[in-house]
Amino acid sequence: MNLQVMKPPLSIRLCGPRGFCAGVDRAIQIVVLALKAYGAPVYVRHEIVHNRYVVEGLEAKGAVFVEELDEIPAEHRSQPVVFSAHGVPKSVPEDAVARNLFYLDATCPLVSKVHKQAMRHQRLGRHVVLIGHAGHPEVIGTMGQLPLGTVSLVETVDDVDRYAPVDPDNLGYVTQTTLSVDDTAGVIARLQQRFPNLTAPAADSICYATTNRQEAVKQAAPGCDLFIIVGAPNSSNSKRLVEVALRAGAKRSLLVQRADELDWADIGPIGTLGLSAGASAPEVIVDEIIAAFKARFDARIELAITAEETENFLVNRELRSVPLTHEDMEWVNGVRSVPAQPEKSIL
Structure with a gap:
């Protein structure tokens, strides 16, 4: 029995x-639509998002992931290259133009908002304090929007305690979008304690x-x-x-x-x-x-x-009229977050 x-x-x-999130969903759609519009290969600088399942699925469709633009073969330079959702330094699109590459920017609009906040601080003469994790692609991209020497990175309260700016009364801060809300609040509080004239961004940086x-x-x-x-x-x-x-x-x-x-x-x-x-x-x-x-x-x-x-973020204008097949939609919907x-x- x-x-x-x-x-x-x-x-x-x-x-x-x-x-x-809407930014990740948009970035994945941009790669899928680019493959439909321009055919394989479509090059992607850095992982489009930090997930191997997604990256491998896009590779199977014809996406090729590279770390730098010089990895794109000369015979494929007429094919598009997509910049990841994390954002890139200004030097990257400049390099793409110099190489005569056609690029599609999949930077999350909320990351782009942080870029604009940082550039506004700098334009108004403030030294920018970026709260974020050293080496993260988003941090590299945000720091790369600003001239050398105009931005300082801090990660922890201890970093703030060690920070010695040239002009402590003329600082503005922004944050990486993916930080711990509670940890970041502590770092901001210490910055405000040490530098009472610190200027906040116009809106919250954490998405x-x-x-x-x-x-x-x-x-x-x-x-x-x-x-x-x-x-x-x-x-x-x-x-x-x-x-x-x-x-x-x-x-x-x-x-x-x-x-x-x-x-x-x-x-x-x-x-x-x-x-x-x-x-x-x-x-x-x-x-x-x-x-x-x-x-x-x-x-x-x-x-x-x-x-x-x-929230829903529109894809690049060049891709908005590209039709997706039922098979493509099934794949995109299959990896989306469904209640x-x-x-x-x-x-």
């Missing part, structure tokens, strides 16, 4: 919003998607035995979500790229799982993680929603 093995119960607190995803995780984390964030190890906003979950009360938090990375022996017995995804992580992987837990647990999904996102159907809502 076959006896059915009883699965242990598990509540999955599935955060919303999660996954793709709505980063803020919304952190708030959802913050609300869902208390009481979670484990909180999984779907995202890449080089994704700033995904790594911040791991930190937010721990600070908000989750006993453990992990950053996971795919379900096959899950170490079930290490996970052990759990009763409540938190689950969210960084802004560059596709919903198909969230579904994959849920399926993996449902195979081992009697899992019930509780949807933890803290905001509704309706899950919950068994119940907890928020």
Whole structure:
């Protein structure tokens, strides 16, 4: 007689919003549309977004990822090159023009807004203080909008304490869009304490998607035995979500790229799982993680929603009339963040 093995119960607190933001969605569409309009190969400088699933899917369609423009073969210089959603220094489009390359800029409009805020500070004679992570592509792009010597990077309160500007009464700050809201507030507070005449940007630099995803995780984390964030190890906003979950009360938090990375022996017995995804992580992987837990647990999904996102950013003018086939739309929609159907809502 076959006896059915009883699965242990598990509540999955599935955060919303999660996954793709409007800027990431736009960047992916730009590459897909460029491939339809101009044919393969379409070159992309740097990963279009920080997610291997997306990058490999676009490679299969004919995208070629390069780190620098000199990697594009001479015989393919009539093909378009796309700049990633993170933004690039001014020197990159200048180099593209010098090489007679046709480029499409997929920089997130909210990153472009930070560029404009930084340039406005500098134009008004202020030295720019950029709060961000050294070496991150967005930080490199933002610093590259300004003349050498007109911007300083700080990351932590300790960095602020060590900072010694030439003119402490003439500073303006901006931030990377994907930072921890709480950490950044502390850095800004210390800057304002040390430099009372510090000028803030005209609007918040941390983007709505980063803020919304952190708030959802913050609300869902208390009481979670484990909180999984779907995202890449080089994704700033995904790594911040791991930190937010721990600070908000989750006993453990992990950053996971795919379900096959899950170490079930290490996970052990759990009763409540938190689950969210960084802004560059596709919903198909969230579904994959849920399926993996449902195979081992009697899992019930509780949807933890803290905001509704309706933002939509238009693609480049050159691409707006390009039709997508049903197959293309299926692929694009397959990686987008789609609201899950919950068994119940907890928020």
